[in-house]
Amino acid sequence: MAEFALSTGYDPLRPFRIPNLPPTFYYIPNFITAEEEASILQKAWYKSLFYIPAQRWVTLSHRRLQTHPSRLTPNNILLAAPLPSYLVNPIVERFKIIGVFKNTLHKMPNHVLINEYKRGEGIMPHEDGSAYADVVATVSLGASLCLEISPKPDNEEHSNTHPPSTSQYTIPTRILQEPRSLLITTGSAYKDLLHGIAPIDVDENLSPDTVANWHLLAEPYVFEQAGGRNERATRVSLTYRDVLKVSSAASKVFGGLGKR
Numbered sequence: 001m002a003e004f005a006l007s008t009g010y011d012p013l014r015p016f017r018i019p020n021l022p023p024t025f026y027y028i029p030n031f032i033t034a035e036e037e038a039s040i041l042q043k044a045w046y047k048s049l050f051y052i053p054a055q056r057w058v059t060l061s062h063r064r065l066q067t068h069p070s071r072l073t074p075n076n077i078l079l080a081a082p083l084p085s086y087l088v089n090p091i092v093e094r095f096k097i098i099g100v101f102k103n104t105l106h107k108m109p110n111h112v113l114i115n116e117y118k119r120g121e122g123i124m125p126h127e128d129g130s131a132y133a134d135v136v137a138t139v140s141l142g143a144s145l146c147l148e149i150s151p152k153p154d155n156e157e158h159s160n161t162h163p164p165s166t167s168q169y170t171i172p173t174r175i176l177q178e179p180r181s182l183l184i185t186t187g188s189a190y191k192d193l194l195h196g197i198a199p200i201d202v203d204e205n206l207s208p209d210t211v212a213n214w215h216l217l218a219e220p221y222v223f224e225q226a227g228g229r230n231e232r233a234t235r236v237s238l239t240y241r242d243v244l245k246v247s248s249a250a251s252k253v254f255g256g257l258g259k260r
């Protein structure tokens with residue numbers, strides 16, 4: 001049996017791959033339960049009242065943000081510290097079962113951003129960059145919205161030297177993120193594309209033709225019945241990453257001593 005599993009290369013994520021996009025986005029509906037969602041939202045809000053300043057909400061122009069365990073240094077180094085347990089259990093435990101971070105440097109996430117978007121808020125198209133391994137796992141809470149996926153401006157030009165070309169894919173497009181879902185962005189999807197969230201009150205014209213993960217949605221009929229519209233409400237996202245450069249507190253204090 002083990003040999004069979006090896007030779008068939010069974011991958012538990014395979015059924016969740018979003019089609020017609022560069023390798024690889026995965027969308028898993030109902031990754032957490034409604035009870036788990038409520039508990040995490042309550043803790044993210046309540047605990048931020050008492051945490052040290054680095055972990056409180058920071059208000060940016062179009063969203064609020066918490067960073068766990070802390071912000072990276074200007075050289076993109078993470079000072080090692082455990083993640084709060086409400087961000088580990090059950091989510092990171094489930095990541096291990098399906099192997100989300102199995103190919104990254106530390107084989108597990110060590111950093112989480114909590115972003116909160118009120119109705120009408122968003123984030124400019126951007127890439128997450130090279131401070132992290134090329135895997136980001138996003139758990140959505142509270143409400144649905146669309147993530148807009150677009151090519152990097154110079155991608156077409158370099159398509160010969162920089163495969164895969166995005167022209168064979170349906171881009172730009174949108175990924176609709178429902179509450180309690182997990183979106184995994186890896187490899188070329190991480191490195192060669194931009195993602196952003198339009199600062200609008202309603203996502204419109206939602207259909208199998210305009211939403212890349214339509215056939216993976218938990219409740220497509222909700223959007224169908226609303227005439228292809230999604231009224232935005234407050235949505236919170238947890239983005240889990242593996243920061244490549246980590247400095248432990250001990251190596252920061254004693255790091256110079258052993259090097260002579």
Ligand SMILES: O=C(O)CCC(=O)C(=O)O
Pocket residue numbers: 113115123128138147195237239
């Ligand atoms: O909220 C999201 O789903 C995206 C957040 C994001 O792109 C980021 O924090 O880099």
Ligand SMILES: [Fe+2]
Pocket residue numbers: 126127128195
């Ligand atoms: Fe991002």
